[in-house]
Each structure stands twice: as C-alpha cells, then as structure tokens.
Amino acid sequence: MTDTDLTPRTVLKDFTGFLRRPQVMAGGGLRSTGNWRRWTWLTALMVAVLLGAILPLLRLWQYAFSLPDPVAFEQFPKEWLVPTVVILAPVSEELLFRGWQSGSRTALWLLVCAAAGIGAFVLALSPQWAMQALVLLLAAVAGALAGWLILRKKPGPLGWFARFYPAIFYCAAALFALVHLGNYGTASLIAVPLVLPQFWAGLVLGHIRQQIGLWAAIAAHAVANGVTIGLALAFG
Incomplete structure (x- = not known):
C-alpha cells in the first residue's frame, strides 16, 4: 500500500478491522512506506476522539456524581510535570503494557x-x-x-500467544485503563468511566504498536499526553 492509498477512510477501516480481530503483526516501523501517514491519521484520530467526545462526556460524568479531578499530577514538582507526562510516562507505560505484545x-x-x-x-x-x-x-x-x-x-510470537491475542489485547487495554484510577485517588464502580480516555488510548496505541511498531506507539502516546496536558495547563 502506497502513501496515496492511505486515506483517513482506509486507516479507519484497518483500525476497526483490527478491533474486530486483534492479531500480532510484523509492524515495519515508521520508515516503511505509508507508515508515517498511517501514524499521523491514527494519532489524530486518538486525540480528536479524546478531546471531542470522551473528555467532554467525562466532565459531565464527574459533575453528575461529584467525582474528583486527577490528583496524581499534584505529586510532581511543577518543573517535572511536563517531562514526566510527555516523556517518562509514554516510554514506561508503552514498554510495560505493549512492549511485550510481539509475543x-x-x-x-x-x-x-x-x-x-x-x-x-x-x-x-x-x-x-x-x-x-x-x-x-x-x-x-x-x-x-x-x-x-x-x-x-x-x-516470532509463540503459538499460544497468537491464538489468544484478541483476549490478551483487550485485557491489556483494560488493565492500562484501570491502573489510572490511581490518578484520582479513588476506586469504585462509579469512578470506572473516569478511565475511559485511557481505555480508548489503549485500543489505538495497541493497534499502532502492532501495525507500525513500539516506538510509533510511544510517539503517539507522547503527542496525546502533550496535547492534553498543554490544554490543562492553558485552561486550568
């Protein structure tokens, strides 16, 4: 597939197809033909859905049930906040949750x-x-x-890993989301929707990790974190 074939529609079709049946893929890295464009569209999709749909709904959920804002960021000195969120978190979290997904x-x-x-x-x-x-x-x-x-x-991936990868993929995305409940200092069923942004990001990043590669997932994670923390700092 060439660069010109990679329209937003084809990238979205590939993504939804992957979600229907996640599979271990060879990737190819950002140097492979078309992967920069694919990475750009997927990262844009992740950020657009986060900002345009999930986060606004999340604010309504917080308001309806008087749920807290994240408190995890308060633990960092201000000068370390951006490097931690934009560099340290994407690298460490992608290595931990998706680095091993080659199987x-x-x-x-x-x-x-x-x-x-x-x-x-x-x-x-x-x-x-x-x-x-x-x-x-x-x-x-x-x-x-x-x-x-x-x-x-x-x-190569182990046979059992490839066979059970659909379940592994969704369990890893769910675990990635649930550990972020710690950001809010609370753990209850009513608070679970607070980590829908992380679950959505886990789905997109998992696809990027398989379709393109681990470093591409780290870069997309960094961009998403950078945009959200930038808006948070700008608008309080």
Whole structure:
C-alpha cells in the first residue's frame, strides 16, 4: 500500500478491522512506506476522539456524581510535570503494557523480569524486606540480560500467544485503563468511566504498536499526553 492509498477512510477501516480481530503483526516501523501517514491519521484520530467526545462526556460524568479531578499530577514538582507526562510516562507505560505484545520469547521473558523488578521496589517500601528486595532486583536484572542473550534469536510470537491475542489485547487495554484510577485517588464502580480516555488510548496505541511498531506507539502516546496536558495547563 502506497502513501496515496492511505486515506483517513482506509486507516479507519484497518483500525476497526483490527478491533474486530486483534492479531500480532510484523509492524515495519515508521520508515516503511505509508507508515508515517498511517501514524499521523491514527494519532489524530486518538486525540480528536479524546478531546471531542470522551473528555467532554467525562466532565459531565464527574459533575453528575461529584467525582474528583486527577490528583496524581499534584505529586510532581511543577518543573517535572511536563517531562514526566510527555516523556517518562509514554516510554514506561508503552514498554510495560505493549512492549511485550510481539509475543516473542524474549519479550515475554523480559515482562516477567520487569514484574520481578517492580515487586522488588514494592518490597523495598518495607525496611525489613530491604535485603530480599535487593536480591530480587539483582536477580531480575541478571535474568533479563541472560534471557535476552539466549532468546533474542527467536523473534516470532509463540503459538499460544497468537491464538489468544484478541483476549490478551483487550485485557491489556483494560488493565492500562484501570491502573489510572490511581490518578484520582479513588476506586469504585462509579469512578470506572473516569478511565475511559485511557481505555480508548489503549485500543489505538495497541493497534499502532502492532501495525507500525513500539516506538510509533510511544510517539503517539507522547503527542496525546502533550496535547492534553498543554490544554490543562492553558485552561486550568
């Protein structure tokens, strides 16, 4: 498919087709023919739906049920807010939620090691577990390095991963959304719609990750975060 074939209509058709049956794809990166245009249309779609539909409805939901605004941003010094939202969050969240969605042995093993590393940091919050946390962290780092060296020559997705990927895709998007409930300092059924923006973004970013590649998903995530935080800072 050439650049001229990639109209908004064809990109939207590809996206809705992917949502009907998510699948592991080879990607190709932003250097592949047409992928810059595809990335532009998909990122524009994500931002337009967020700003034009989801966020206005979200404000009405907050007003109707007296739900709070996000409090997570208050935890950051002002000078760190934009770099955290526009750079750190997109990179870390895409690696954690979509970096492993190639389904390769290497990617899934690194996900296990990342989970162990996160567990080490959680353990370290309790002083009596500090030594165990250090051992677990070192084991996670060593395991990640060893696994990458051993498994990196087997890039294809595992059979079971490809077979169950539709469920994996939607579960990952839902989990990506639900962890953002922490932004509001509340967790209740009435608050779940507050993370619809993240669920929508997870669907689009998951498609970008498969259709184009991980770095394209990181870039789209950064653009969406930059636009929303920019508007938030500009209009309070």
